[in-house]
Amino acid sequence: YAAKELKGGAVVFQPEVHATTPVRLSVLGDLRRALDSDDELFLNYQPKVTLDGERIEGMEALLRWQHPVQGLIPPGDFILVAEGTGIILRLTERVLDLALAQQRRWMDGGTAVPVAVNLSTRCLLDASLPDLVQRLLAEHGVPAHLLRLEVTESAVMGDAARCMDVLQRLHDLGVHLSIDDFGTGYSSMAYLRRLPVDELKIDRSFVMGMTTTPQDLVLVRTAVDLGHNLGLTVVAEGVESVEHVATLRELGCDIAQGYHYGRPMAADRMTELLVRMGTIYAPEVPADR
Ligand code: C2E
Ligand code: MG
Ligand code: MG
Ligand code: MG
Numbered sequence: 001y002a003a004k005e006l007k008g009g010a011v012v013f014q015p016e017v018h019a020t021t022p023v024r025l026s027v028l029g030d031l032r033r034a035l036d037s038d039d040e041l042f043l044n045y046q047p048k049v050t051l052d053g054e055r056i057e058g059m060e061a062l063l064r065w066q067h068p069v070q071g072l073i074p075p076g077d078f079i080l081v082a083e084g085t086g087i088i089l090r091l092t093e094r095v096l097d098l099a100l101a102q103q104r105r106w107m108d109g110g111t112a113v114p115v116a117v118n119l120s121t122r123c124l125l126d127a128s129l130p131d132l133v134q135r136l137l138a139e140h141g142v143p144a145h146l147l148r149l150e151v152t153e154s155a156v157m158g159d160a161a162r163c164m165d166v167l168q169r170l171h172d173l174g175v176h177l178s179i180d181d182f183g184t185g186y187s188s189m190a191y192l193r194r195l196p197v198d199e200l201k202i203d204r205s206f207v208m209g210m211t212t213t214p215q216d217l218v219l220v221r222t223a224v225d226l227g228h229n230l231g232l233t234v235v236a237e238g239v240e241s242v243e244h245v246a247t248l249r250e251l252g253c254d255i256a257q258g259y260h261y262g263r264p265m266a267a268d269r270m271t272e273l274l275v276r277m278g279t280i281y282a283p284e285v286p287a288d289r
Helices: 022-036 079-083 087-109 129-140 153-158 160-173 189-194 204-209 214-229 242-251 267-277
Strands: 003-005 011-013 041-050 056-067 071-073 115-118 147-152 176-182 199-202 233-236
Touching (some): 022 079, 022 087, 041 087, 041 267, 056 267, 079 087, 087 115, 087 147, 087 267, 129 147, 129 160, 147 153, 153 160, 160 176, 199 204, 204 214, 214 233
Parallel strands (some): 199 233
Antiparallel strands (some): 041 056, 056 071
């Protein structure tokens, strides 16, 4: 497709396929149809595991699109296209709805842990997002602290003032917020400190490089320390090996997410994993909310 993400989070648009190429139009048309069906779009869930006790403390919901002709299309191939239009808002509403419905099932089964949903830049600029989140939480009967929202560094830096307002209102609802893909954007420390976030997720490109590239190791160590100094929980993404785990433990990182602990999986498989691994689940609402 037209948009291509480079290492470092930069996005280039190849001029000849920019605005209204047939392929882009067909993605949008197909996405609209997918939103009207109820089986093409679904979620996979990937566990987030504590590095000290190796228990599941949360999970991330990742969008999947089973296209009737093209088969499974990864989010990287359609999220950027959707972000260029209002369709990303409908897509996000669908993802929230699916994740909260599933969270309700897990709660009813007694094994619920927080579920994280990814938000696009575009959504952070939409002043109606906090109301949408509040309504969906109420509809599904899920307490706010069992939902996390992941936003990328670059998304927040783009239009800081407007994002800050939306983030603050989400935070006031009691939803937990994470900075996703940390290290690929340009946040200043001063700015990070003012964000109402609870968690920092170090981008997988650095985590995967840290056991072979000294600069990546420095970056991961710095990010862990920065996060801790700001009072944030630090998560490493892209944890694929026992070497990664050992290094992250040494660095004092709190939580790991990656193929080593589990690939994104269907909800049913996640249910089995929750039972098998044991979870950290605090059903009571935190005292300060
Ligand atoms: P992300 O939020 O950084 O999600 C993590 C991505 O890393 C996922 O790719 C996951 O499958 C992959 N991953 C996890 N562990 C490992 C590992 O150990 N090794 C490797 N190589 N990869 C790992 P996925 O599912 O393809 O999603 C890609 C991106 O698409 C996500 O990056 C997120 O930015 C976006 N995305 C996914 N679902 C949604 C959604 O519902 N809404 C929005 N706005 N964006 C979404
Ligand atoms: Mg994410
Ligand atoms: Mg991420
Ligand atoms: Mg990432």
